[in-house]
Amino acid sequence: MASPSDIREKLRKKRRAFQETLVPTKHDDEQALVASASVSEEAPPATMEQEPQSSHEDPAETLRRSLKAQRQMRKKKLLEESPALRSPAEGVEDISKVAEDEGSTKRTAAGSLTGPKSRGPHQFERFVTRRLEEKLRAARSQGQSLQLQELGEVAVSRLQSLRDRHTLTRFHSEDQDGTFQVPQDISTRVTFQDAARLVGERERPTTVEAYNFFTSNFDPEPEERSESTSKTSVQKKSAESCDDSREEAEEGGEEEHEEHNEEAPLMQDEDGNVFVIQQTSKDFLETTKAEYIGLRALALRRGGLLYTPSSQRVPTSVKLPENVTPRYLEEEGFYVGQRPPVTSTNENILENRMLKMEEGLKWFGDDGRIIALPDPIKESSSRPPLFHVEEDLDPALQTVFKKPMKCGHTHQAYIAGAADCEGDYQLDVDVSGLIFSHHPLFSREHVQGARLAQLYDQYLDRQRNKLAEHLTDKLNGLRNTMRNMLEIHSEQSLSPAMQQRIVEYGVEIKNTRQLRDSEQEKDRALLKSLVKVWKEIKSLREFQKFTNTPYKLCLRRENVDRLTDEQEYEKEVLAEVWELEAEEDVDYQRKLAEYKKQLDQWKTWRRKQKSQKKQKKMKKKKKGQPQEETEEDENDPDANESDGAVDDGPPKPEPPEKLDFDAIEQQVREKASRIRRKPGEAILIPEMSASGKISAADLCPKGEMARREDVAKRCVFIKVLYNDKEVSQTNSRTLNSDFKVHFGQIFNLKIVNCPKSITLQVFEEVASSCSLLAQVYVPVPGSSVVAGSAPMEEFEFSSKQRVMFDHEGVGSDVPLSFVADGSNRVVLLTSGKVSCCVSWGVGEDDLPLAPPVSQILGSVLGGHPEAAAHIGPSGLADMKKIGEWAAQSRLDPNDPRNTSIMQLLKVASSGEVTAADYFRLEQLQEEFNFVSDEDLDRSRRFRLLVLRSQEVPEFRNYKCVPAQEREVTDKVFKEYEKRLKDGEIIDTKEHLDSHRALVAKYLQKIREAVIHRFLLAKHHYLLSDLVVEEEMPSIGILGLNLFHLAEPKRPLKPQRKERKKVTAQNLSDGDIKLLVNILRAYDIPVRRPPSSKAAQTSQGGMQAGDWLLGQVQVRPFVEVSFQRNVLQTTTADGPNPCWNEELQLPFSAPNGDYSIASLQSLKDEVFINVFDEVLHEIGVTDEEKGKSVHTRLEKHWLGSVKIPFSTIYSQCRIDGTFKVNTPAVLLGYSKERSHGNNGAYDNLRSLCEGAFITLFITIEPQLLPGESIREKLDSQEDEGLLQASERFERLAASEFPGRVCTTTVIDLNGKTVFISRYLRPLNPPQELLDAFPDNPAAAAAQVARFVSLIPSLPDRVSFAAICDLWSTCDQFLTLLAGDEEEHAVLLCNYFLFLGKKAWLIIGNAIPEGCSAYVLTQEESVYYMWNPSSGHYYGQYDTFCPLQAVGCLVSAGNVWLNIQEQVSPMRINFDVSRSHCWKPFFTGSFPHSSLTSVQPEQLVYRRSDRTTAVELQDRIERTLRDKIMSWRPHRPTRWNRHCTTALKHFLPSLELGGGGGRDAGEGHRHELQSMLGDNRISGFPLNMPFSEMAPIVEAVYSTGVHTTHSPNVEFALAVYVHPYPNNVLSVWVYLASLVRP
């Protein structure tokens, strides 16, 4: 199908397309082609993929296009058939697919290949690849070379024809190169060299050449090159041929970047023979003479490369884009800061350089200068300057360290430096006097007099302002201007602008006139009322026949020239009339115009109506409607129309009224007579004086006399309050008849606190009772207001008190009338003015004793030091001064720094001075608020976000706060709100009584406070938190490491390696496991034989029998339960079993929160329970064949160890032998050591009793325990002591690493306290002492038991982080919860009280880790007491949980253990030995008498029997319910007999000190006798009471309820023994009875 012509045409078509497109695209295309071609040699499939890409389209597209092109071509051919057209097309074509291609493609197409037209695109791809293969083959063939050369020539010739297009291609040179015979391996290099040389010799390329170089088509190149490269590889094997060399030369030429194309002929001339001749190595070396370039030439050349910017000024026009005039922002009113100073030379150089750069113009601003930010450097330093170097610092300025002191006024803001007495500030309050403007004791005359005085004051004030005169002047001025304007422009027609101005003037005049009129009216009214009041006073005086007030009003007449006055008056009136007329006229004209318009409208409408009607009529007539109607219409058109007008037409407008000028004049005259004095009338000037005489008392009537007496009785004084605290008061002065009081007292207030308010309280004293009349608030003066210069100010006050008198006094808040008929009543309130003056005192050296202004005003004008410097700090509060200053200094209003001042001034000038504060605080807050605060508060989503960011525990890990408000349900907050509410209400259900609940609440509060502290501290980072850095290796460590290398390997002694610690944050559920390795146990209680015999035979015999019989004594196994996951070991035999098993318990943190804080506060405990596995045969069945024995496994609880998770977490691992907490009585088991054959150890073991278990517990992977808080807490200790203790601790840490040494601890307030302050003899409850008056040992045990019964609550749990808080003993007894330390301190203090030698041991114990024990000494025997269990151990007790002793603490000293050993067994406890113990206080650092933080005496509340009983019932009920709920599928029966018996036993157990072993035997016997054959297993549990939950948990862990026996019965008894102060010991006796 596909003929070669098809392909050719297709190619031709494509070529044309290429030619049309831009050069870069072509270039891309080539490269793609090259790639494809080169790949095709090795991997044809790859080519298939590449090919379509290279032709820019998928094969199908190509096909379609080629077909189309073909069709077109055919058409063209048919149409034109001219060879002329063909030749350029050919020319194009051969550039495209290379001359050699043509031959090969022709052949291949003619041969095997069918055209791409008939095949699919895939076929086409294959075709292309095959074609390339063919090409390769063709290249290889020798004969082809000739053909190629021919074709090359043809191509060149064609190219030549295209010369006019300036498209120069490689082929131009190619054909010349083609004639060279060059071996391929060197040709490249040679051509390079040649080219280089040629370039050097030749001149620079001409522009045309350069153009050609950049625009020429390199299209044909790639294919060829690819082939050539492929060929080279092939031809290395084959013989060299001229063809190849041609190719190579061409390749070289290509690398030459076309330049040597131009040189090709030259090359031929000079070097052509070099290549022709057989080569020797010499031929390739060329010797030329050294090149010398002249200095000038060098400089010239360098000049071309280097650029030296000139320092000439650059004209602005160059720096700006064309046709742009520079624009100066400054002139346009924008703020432009000051530029940083740069020398003009540098600036010029920079500008020149920038202009050379590409896009250099972007560096220039609109004004043609380099864009620069304002100079950021402040001119004045914002920090106070330091004038002195350290040495010669003025002693007065030397900083002195002062210990912070506790002070009551913590909430008050102190003035800095005022704390010490030197820099005290003084405030002078000068209370000069008091005037009442109304007082209840005013007589009527007084009231009138006061009014008169007030009016006169007003009058004086008005006179001073002269508002009316001012306005009159203004009015006259305006009128004159108006007149002038009209006169000047009367001839010419007025311009519209002028008219506008005249109108404006008119309006202005009108407004001013109205203002003036009202002012004049007021003046006149005031004058009138003055006269009126004066007349009233006069008449009153006449009426009552005496005078009470000294007021006198004179009216001075000032005569005026009647004539001029009249003229003026007339002139004024006329002017006004004229103006009014003009105004009215304007108004009239306007109205008239309006009227006309409306009239026109109306008329047109009417016309329309008429025409409509006519039309209607016509229609009606046509239709032959009854005539009457039409007649009616005609008859009554007006009515109809008016109707219509009412309905829908405009109303007929009324013509405006004509002006009545007479009326206007009338009005003006009326007004003038009302508000102005009549022409020619004298000007009245009132003058008031207080020179009148008050009539003597004996002349007055009775009522008045009574009033005056009353007045005389009254005294007034003023209290001065500073910051709401009374500081002083004036002497009390009697009230004068004029109700003026003069004090004239100055109070000097030495102040410490920042002045907030100064208040004067006016008191009135009658006889002995005094009452507060009113309060006057005096503003705090600015610091520049100093005594002497401050003027007196008057402050008004008033009181609302209601006072009535039966004498002449008018009273206060009482309606009062001055008219005879009682109308026109007024109500007067007591009021007055205090004249006083508050200023800052002046010191001896004339310095104002005022605190710095910043502290008074806060930072009012924050950050404007210049302003402060200029007008003084007090000026900052003075708006006027700021304004003046701003105007003076010409503040740039656009400077962003000045915005606050500008804002302030703006507000101030607008009159709203009070708004200033509000503006300064948050200038633009309103604008930035999204919604109002209420909306924000209401938003649940926002609340959620806020709570989360506050790290409230419920929300700390809240993920995905919903995006929409409505998706946040209230449910989210329910828990949180509940918790908040719970904090307030007392939950009596969980706790014993309200007291405990209160304590819990208090504890919660402390916890929250502490947690808050830690949250703050958590955001405080150290370098080690962020960056892991290798410690700097010291020589010692290096040496140690080397030693380790040399150490022999001991594979048989594996050592525990330090595991890698994992930070807790990137953990999730299931990652963490708790590893519990149970090794062995000792002295597990053994079973007793069946009970029936035991009743008769003696114990010893029984056991011996057991032993001899080899009967199984006990089959113990261990069950570990943690977070309700239970795992157990296999069962071992005997009382000393060995399991050596590892149990893995999964661990999951609450809420998936694996943060350190969360893990630390985890309250879960690991229960390790030892059980005995009992096998019961329940019968033998004999079914069909063989016997099957049915047995039932029962497990009996023997004892438990519980270890809190927080301990494991903080210790990382727990390794040791623990005492198993066995019940006092174990029914059915004997705790007797049943064998006597290891007598050698008996001595050793005698001290310890009970079972022991060896454990190893750890967490896998190892979690990083939280670090203790490193915040340095404040302290009230002496600084020297603190430093010493720090030194001491550091010494301990460096010399004895791992040894606990504590000298300071943190108390509940978060303060550091020296440890020995906690020790002091304290009285234990008297009841405990009374119990054993003559047995100190028993008393001690009793005290220890009491202490151990106080519930233990690790600090880590309660405070969620490592922070040991030590509470004092009274706090501890109130809280009834504490750590080991608190227990130890209390126990130690009790022992001290009992007269024992007691110390506190700080050391390491298992499982608690760092802990505190109590050491007592009794006749050279030392005992160690575990304060939380109440047990004591001898010094040589193997199983003592105390493992290491760090230091000893007594009330007077602290001793550090400096012995080699730490184990209590191997150390000497004699603290007097200086080589064993290092004391804290030594001879050189004597013990400063430290007072104890403990109270002198502890007060106990008596034990409360009734609450105990109540609790007892509650616990019993709860447990009963729980046990039943734990056995959901089986009935739970309670044996009442047994229960009562057990109840009976419990008190005796408590009295027996908790460990009556003999009592246990008694119980058993008793029970056995009572219940007969029943198999009994049971035990009493004893624990301190804190909450219900731990009791339930303990009962659950014993697993009594799990028994499967069908006929089991349970017995439960609870006993609560009360100790003083609500310390409760809870006993739970639990037993199961199985009937055989």
Add this chain to the structure above:
Amino acid sequence: MAASNPSVFLLSVNGQIEGADFPSYDNLYCKYCYVYGQDWIPTTGLEEGITQITCKGSQASHKLIWNFPLDVTFKSTNPSGWPQLVVSVYGPDVFGNDVVRGYGATHIPITPGQHTRTMAMFVPEPTWRLQKFTSWLMGRRPEYTDPKVVAQGEGREVTRVCSQGFVTVCFSIMMKDLKKLGYDSGPANPQSHAASSWSTEDQSNF
């Protein structure tokens, strides 16, 4: 149903860690991870990854090329805590110890479309000069406890760092429903811009 009234918005991040420019180091690889706020959940894609080790090419640019693809989709309800890409680069030192060569972080672009980000990388400096020497000798340079530190501002004041080089990352960002939830990010109509550039490209092909 969700389309009309979405409660979350989606942020799809595609792109690649193109390469780095570390003038004096070679044979580097890098790790990346994302740091995002509490309201963000990655729905698909890899949250962290580690690239191949790359050597410098012989080209003039001397760039280290990874071309490591990033593809992750987040869903979120709150633009606060917008995800950040944290990249840390590691490579051997003269003794062959693997040491950190740089930390860097950048926010995922907040506008849809194509973005290229060049992150400046830095490493913490040793505290002492002697330590600098020993750390160099031992090949234990100071490192951040967690690379994510570089995406947070808290606690950075205690560290000193030294700048190292640059890592270039390109992102293609797509978002869904962000605007519906009332957050407006990015140009008014990114599509038109993209379309225009695409169309010119189309034309140039023929």
